[in-house]
Amino acid sequence: MTKALDRSPVHSGESAGGRRRGFALDVRMLGLAGVLVLLCLIGFITNPDTFLTEANISTMLRLAAAIGVVSVGMTFVIIAGGIDLSVGSIVALSSVWMTTLATQSYGPFVMVLCAVLVGLGCGLVNGFLVAYGRVVPFIMTLAMMASARGLAERLSGRQTQVVTETGFTEFFRASVLGVPVLVIMLALAYVIGWVVLNRTTFGRRTYAIGGNAEAARLSGINVKLHTALVYGISGLCCGVAAMMVVARTTSGASTNGLFYELDAIAAVVIGGTLLSGGRGSIIGTLIGVLIFTVLNSIFTQNNLDTDIQNIAKGAIIVGAVLLQHTARRRKGKPRAPSSNPETEPSRSQ
Amino acid sequence: MTRTNLGRRGFLFGAAGLGAGAVLVGCTSNEPEGQNNQQPVAGGQGANSEPGKQVTIGFSAPAADHGWMAAVTINAKAMAEQFSDVTLNATEGTNDVNQQIAQVESLINGGVDVLAILPFDGKALTQVARQAMDDGIPVVNVDRVFDTPLAYRCWIGGDNYRMGVNAGNYIAEELKRQNKNNPVIGEVAGIDSLPLTQERSQGFKDALQRHGFRVGPRVAAEFTPESGERQTANLLQGAQKLDALWNHDDDQGIGVVAAIENSGRSDFFVVGGAGSRNMMELIKADSGPVKATVLYSPSMASSAIAMARLLGQNKGLEDLAEHEIPAELTTYSAVVTKENVDNYMDVGFDS
Incomplete structure (x- = not known):
């Protein structure tokens, strides 16, 4: 028990995490950022006139916005040792619910409120059933994935609901000091996510629960309530993402958010967050999201087929994870030469 | 003190939750206010539209999971309603091939005169359509084509x-x-x-x-x-x-x-x-x-019902010399521009 506690993130998370906060980027993060820079270079070399222009960077960031915000929530859930397969469906449901004729008739404010509430509500249902109903996260969110999309289809009658409320689309299409509103929201989501994860007790507890839930419980954390809230955060992020999708496509549809769960999990994992929980970084997730967005842009600008793009995507996921393993090993930690990730102390940056 | 605080907090959260729930439920409706939301449908043309022998048409299509497919079922139903001599037996749309096969079988058992089928997967439904044809029930195959011409009496689809x-x-x-x-x-x-x-x-x-x-x-x-x-x-x-x-x-x-x-x-x-x-x-x-x-208009479903009716009444297309309904009919991919858009509004579907 002593040994377990000694290794547990509750113990080391405070000290080690605190000590490490000085390093803004550790080796793994540099490797990941290197991949992103490399991709940008490839894009620039193949399309020098159009790739690194202000317009294209702004387009890429706006495209990254929705999946980026979803990935913030996903990072929380995975660090806390869970998984959320329902994010895409919650995005679909929120986008449909906020664009029904009834919601639109109340104006943009209610539309925004509706998206946030629906997302948060679905997330909390996930969370409370996982925490208090003891349903395995994989199963619970799988069920939500099916039923949220089903409800979205029922509400919309499987039709695309066009937004006639122009105030809404104009607000999200606008720019503040040359920066699109969607990009500002994306940045805010990551800043808030980073602060909550690294500078609050809520964040430290999230790491602790993911690292060792039992130890966290014994040290006095209300693990159940905390778990429920973490899924609530994920749902909330989905609601915000739904807003972004609706603003960009000027429509809500039950087909929105298809495969977001896979994209978000991929971004989180190549960002260096452990699927088993307890360790991860929100900056890594952001880089992961950007890598996929840049990749998409490179392929489109060079007029390449989508099938090759999917192959490259898979290769990058595997490559990034291998890179992290090598980097970790090269750091030559005497304590864990065989590198069993679960037993390493939690680390935030 | 803590206890009362918790109680008050719980009460507030509960009330907020209830309020939020009420707002959300009020936001689910998609009924336009005071507006007729009827899907327009291309009307039948020609003297064949005069009532004839009663025909029961069985209709099966995939789940209406996008605007086009939703319009297929809506169009078929609307067309059937225009004929006083047609009873439409439409099954619930499904993307499960096994279920669609079962639906077609039950339509056959129910004794329909003609079948109109848009299969989710043409290959998978060929067998059951052929069975119907062998039993003497003419099949109108819509859009996604069966594996063999023996499985349909008439095919209508897009190009x-x-x-x-x-x-x-x-x-x-x-x-x-x-x-x-x-x-x-x-x-x-x-x-x-x-x-x-x-x-x-x-x-x-x-x-x-x-x-x-x-x-x-x-x-x-x-x-x-x-x-x-x-x-x-x-x-x-x-x-x-x-x-x-x-x-x-x-x-x-x-x-x-x-x-x-x-x-x-x-x-x-x-x-x-x-x-x-x-x-x-x-x-x-x-x-x-x-x-x-x-x-690539879903109005082909309306035409399919019209042809199924004529098949059931042993009539042909009046303007043609042939006495029977043709075996294959490909709809034309017309270009709709500003100049002719008014003529095509009736076949536009809600996406």
Whole structure:
């Protein structure tokens, strides 16, 4: 028990995490950022006139916005040792619910409120059933994935609901000091996510629960309530993402958010967050999201087929994870030469 | 003290939750206020529309999971209602092939006179359709074709290749009219692995080639507004110069148009595909980039019901010399432009 506690993130998370906060980027993060820079270079070399222009960077960031915000929530859930397969469906449901004729008739404010509430509500249902109903996260969110999309289809009658409320689309299409509103929201989501994860007790507890839930419980954390809230955060992020999708496509549809769960999990994992929980970084997730967005842009600008793009995507996921393993090993930690990730102390940056 | 605080907090949260729930429930309705939301349907034509022998038509189609497929079922039902001598037995749409087979079997057992089937997968439903034909029930096969002509009495469907050809011809002629030499022509396709997308793209390519043009930047979306928006936003960044864009599908077209609006560009025009009412209204308004759309109309379901009725009454198409309904009927992928859009509004579907 002593040994377990000694290794547990509750113990080391405070000290080690605190000590490490000085390093803004550790080796793994540099490797990941290197991949992103490399991709940008490839894009620039193949399309020098159009790739690194202000317009294209702004387009890429706006495209990254929705999946980026979803990935913030996903990072929380995975660090806390869970998984959320329902994010895409919650995005679909929120986008449909906020664009029904009834919601639109109340104006943009209610539309925004509706998206946030629906997302948060679905997330909390996930969370409370996982925490208090003891349903395995994989199963619970799988069920939500099916039923949220089903409800979205029922509400919309499987039709695309066009937004006639122009105030809404104009607000999200606008720019503040040359920066699109969607990009500002994306940045805010990551800043808030980073602060909550690294500078609050809520964040430290999230790491602790993911690292060792039992130890966290014994040290006095209300693990159940905390778990429920973490899924609530994920749902909330989905609601915000739904807003972004609706603003960009000027429509809500039950087909929105298809495969977001896979994209978000991929971004989180190549960002260096452990699927088993307890360790991860929100900056890594952001880089992961950007890598996929840049990749998409490179392929489109060079007029390449989508099938090759999917192959490259898979290769990058595997490559990034291998890179992290090598980097970790090269750091030559005497304590864990065989590198069993679960037993390493939690680390935030 | 703590206890009372908790109680008060719980009460407040509970009330907030209830309030939020009430707001949300009030937001689920999609009924337009004081507006008739009837799907328009192409009317039957000719003296064959006079009532004849009573016919019971069994109808089975995949789940209405997108605007086009939803319109298929709506159109079939609306058409049947126009005939006093038709009883339509429509099953609940499903994307489960086994279930659709079971539905067709139960329609056969129920004693329908004629079947109209849009199979989710033509190959998988061939057997049961053939069974019906063998039992003497004529089958009208809609759009997705069965494996063998023995499984249907009559096939009616769209022409994907010609969609591409007509889109290509329209774009090429329009560009020549504008005196554009060496134009850049973009394409937003649907899911690339589907034969229908491949046929559309091939037709587009062939038509442009005939005019000495070629397809420039090309992306593949997934028939959803979201994918249309994403792929088009990227395409527009890559193509700083663009003269025309063909988008395969009007469902994803909502996203394509949104992406163009987001980019603020107006240096090119867009041609759509399928023929949604939404796009037709944009064409009619003539204020945005959308100048035309190439039909692949779900009104074929209405025609299928009309033909099923004639089959049941042993009648042919009056204007033809043949005494019987033809075995195959391919609908024409007409180009809808500002000039003729009013004639096509009745077949536009809600995407």
